[in-house]
Amino acid sequence: MAFAGLRKIRLGDVLINAGRITAEQLKEALDMQTESGGKLGDILIQHNFVSEANLIQALSQQLNISFIDLKKYQIKADIIQKLPERIARRHRIILLDIVEGNYLVGMADPTDLMAYDELSRILSGTLVVSIVSENDLLRVFDLVYRRTEDITSFAAALKEEIKAEEVPEIEVISAEAAPVSRLLDSIFEDAVQVGASDIHIEPGENQLRIRQRIDGVLHEHIIPGKEIMSALVLRIKLIGNMNISEKRIPQDGRFAIVVKGKQIDVRVAIMPVHFGEAAVLRLLDQTKGLLKLDQLGMKENILLKVRTLIHKPNGMILVTGPTGGGKTTTLYAILNELNTEETKIITIEDPVEYVLPRINQVQVNTIVDLTFANVLRASVRHDPDIIMVGEMRDEETVRIGLRAAMTGHLVFSTLHTNDAISSTVRLMDMGAEGFLVAGALRGVLAQRLVRRICEICRTEYTPTVADKAWMEGVFGAKQSSFAFKQGAGCSRCNKSGYRGRIGIYEFLEITPELADALRVSDGNLFTHTAKLQPGFKSLAQSAFELASQGITTLSEVFKITGE
Secondary structure, X not given: OEOOOOOOOOHHHHHHHOOOOOHHHHHHHHHHHHHHOOOHHHHHHHOOOOOHHHHHHHHHHHHOOOEOOOOOOOOOHHHHOOOOHHHHHHHOEEEEEEEOOEEEEEEOOOXXXXXXXXXXXXXXXXXXXXXOOHHHHHHHHHHHOOOHHHHHHHHHHHHHHHHHOOOOHHHHHHOOOOHHHHHHHHHHHHHHHOOOOEEEEEEOOOEEEEEEEEOOEEEEEEEEOOOOHHHHHHHHHHHOOOOOOOOOOOEEEEEEEEEOOEEEEEEEEEEEEOOEEEEEEEEEEOOOOOOOHHHOOOOHHHHHHHHHHHOOOOEEEEEEOOOOOOHHHHHHHHHHHHOOOOOOEEEEEOOOOOOOOOOEEEEOEHHHOEOXXXXXXXXXXXXXXXXXXXXXXXXXXXXXXXXXXXXOOEEEEEEOOOOOHHHHHHHHHOOOOXXXXXXXXXXXXXXXXXXXXXXXXXXXXXXXXXXXXXXXXXXXXXXXXOOOEEEXXXXXXXXXXXXXXXXXXXXXXXXXHHHHXXXXXXXXXXXXXXXXXXXXOOHHHHHHHHHHOOOOOHHHHHHHHOO
């Protein structure tokens, strides 16, 4: 229905009439609004006077307007973008459809008369108002109002500035208001909006390629021409405190920025490639905080074993997996649990990703010979209870770490291996004696991240004949006992069918039988014995279990098994 006739209704009156809040709560919220400003609905929700769902239901009933669930609504990006972003975000309005001159509009607060008047001035036609969730509304804004047009526009402006050569290059690149700065800011804003973990900036022969890694998968945006690449890399080097004159060797840097109210720590890696220099920017959102151990998604039996081992006074515990598999997140969760005033913890990292209070964190610097091995050797003399080594990279680090674990220290570290069983073999391949590994190693946690199926567009999936044959051959599983799913693609998951990731884990505790196999350096015996351990479940089995429960897809399982 059109909005006319609803001009005198106030949100507070609506909620009181619906029995959702009391007069005292309304007065308290209005006092807060007078003191600090803001929208009344936001204040009521933030202070738990009313839930967003109850607020929406009360408004919908009182105003006799429909509720549109944006999670399930088929978004039309071209329609939504007809309303300028600044208007949409300021007034929390979304233009959903245009039918025979009627504008279907979603409003987070349909009682906002200023928003309605602003919309009436912009759109010439009848407004049909519905109510939508503000959280869902903001999420759709981030998906639809991307920064791709800004990126292209600033890139074009930068090209023109480079061609003009009106001022020295360094002066242009270092100026905060320069097109290159605005271009880089837009790249960061777009990445943060869509939840990217990494930005890849790569030069081609006649184009610049910007790729964002979202839920482990790269998404690409192409900018024609390669003229701006050197200026963009130069700007990144400047703010990352790198050598701007050096283009022949890889460089690493780091800086912090604030994007959309979030404190983002940026790790930079620059490398010379055929058409110039490529840059990879890892984004770490410092405002999210550290996850707790029980928030990582481990099964109860694995979580119990891990908790038991990390509270022992000595020994080594390894976390293994590929780059980007969540190893650092797991280690920080462990350290967060162990970080007490009675415990001295030293970490050796490359680089330090999150700053933890009370913990002595050392940044590796190979230029001054501050290597993992040298810092680990020095750390033992600082009377630590716990040492975390970012990575076991060489024989010397492995030997010192194992000996520290045998002399009263609890040592955590990582390895880049495919599973838990092969990690012990890797240690021996790196020069560690079997008896040393047997005496020091307490357990190995292998992990990967698989994509979750989007809960909104999740549908039934019937395995193909090839799928069924593979499942039976690898897992001895029959299709009839499982309910597989897949994502159809919707606005919430940006048409990908996936939203977010979940960890899968494989845990191997070093039992006396396994220690005996290690002492004689018998890799085959160790592998055979490990697979027979009670309750041992491989990464592939854990992934298949999630697929059989409709949490992830069979294609994600295939990635884990390498099929």
